Amino acid sequence: MDDKAILHRYLRTRRADLLAKLDGLGEYDARRPLTPTGTSLLGLVKHVASVEVGYFGDVFGRPGNLDLPWLADGAEPDADMWATPEESREQIIELHRRSAAHSDATIDELPLDAPGEVPWWPEERRHVTLHQILVHMCVETAQHLGHADILRELIDGTAGQRPGDPNQPQRSPEEWARHRGRIEAAARDAAASGGRR
Structure with a gap:
C-alpha cells in the first residue's frame, strides 16, 4: 500500500468513527452542547464535512x-x-x-504532489500539496473524533471506538467508579502537597 492509500484509509476510518458517535442517540443528545463553547456531536460532524469541502475542493x-x-x-x-x-x-x-465522496474523488484523481492553495491561510503557508492537505485532514478529523469520544462518554458512558474495543479497558460501572475515585484521590493528594513529594 502506498503513502496516499495509507493516509486515505486513515481518513476514511476516522470519518466513519466520527459518524458512529451518533449511533443510538436521540435528537437532543446528538445536538446538545456539552462544553462551555457549545460543542455537540452533530456539530462536529457538520464541521468536519464543511471543512473537507474546502480543503479537498x-x-x-x-x-x-x-x-x-x-x-x-x-x-x-x-x-x-x-x-x-x-x-x-x-x-x-x-x-x-457527499463531502467525503467529493474529497475521495479529489484524493483518487490527484497525485500526492498536486499543488493547491489555501486562501484562508497566511501567505507564507498557503501553497500546499495534496499530501499536506491529506495529513492536515487526518489530524483535524482525529482531533474532532477525540472531542466526540469525550462528548459521547459524557452523554451515556460509551467509551472507545465500538463496543468491546480492545484498546479500551473492559470494566464494570463499579470498577470504573473505583478507578475514577482513585484518580480523583491522587489529584487531590498532589494538589494538597503542591505537586511535590
Missing part, C-alpha cells in the same frame, strides 16, 4: 457544489459547529457523505 480548484450557507460571507460566526432545528440529522449525515 476549493484548495485544488475542484468546488464541491454543496450548499454551505453557514460558511458564506456574513453568516453567523461558528454556524458550522452546531445544527439548527431546521437542519435534520439526516441532512447533516448526507452532507458528511
Whole structure:
C-alpha cells in the first residue's frame, strides 16, 4: 500500500468513527452542547464535512457544489459547529457523505504532489500539496473524533471506538467508579502537597 492509500484509509476510518458517535442517540443528545463553547456531536460532524469541502475542493480548484450557507460571507460566526432545528440529522449525515465522496474523488484523481492553495491561510503557508492537505485532514478529523469520544462518554458512558474495543479497558460501572475515585484521590493528594513529594 502506498503513502496516499495509507493516509486515505486513515481518513476514511476516522470519518466513519466520527459518524458512529451518533449511533443510538436521540435528537437532543446528538445536538446538545456539552462544553462551555457549545460543542455537540452533530456539530462536529457538520464541521468536519464543511471543512473537507474546502480543503479537498476549493484548495485544488475542484468546488464541491454543496450548499454551505453557514460558511458564506456574513453568516453567523461558528454556524458550522452546531445544527439548527431546521437542519435534520439526516441532512447533516448526507452532507458528511457527499463531502467525503467529493474529497475521495479529489484524493483518487490527484497525485500526492498536486499543488493547491489555501486562501484562508497566511501567505507564507498557503501553497500546499495534496499530501499536506491529506495529513492536515487526518489530524483535524482525529482531533474532532477525540472531542466526540469525550462528548459521547459524557452523554451515556460509551467509551472507545465500538463496543468491546480492545484498546479500551473492559470494566464494570463499579470498577470504573473505583478507578475514577482513585484518580480523583491522587489529584487531590498532589494538589494538597503542591505537586511535590
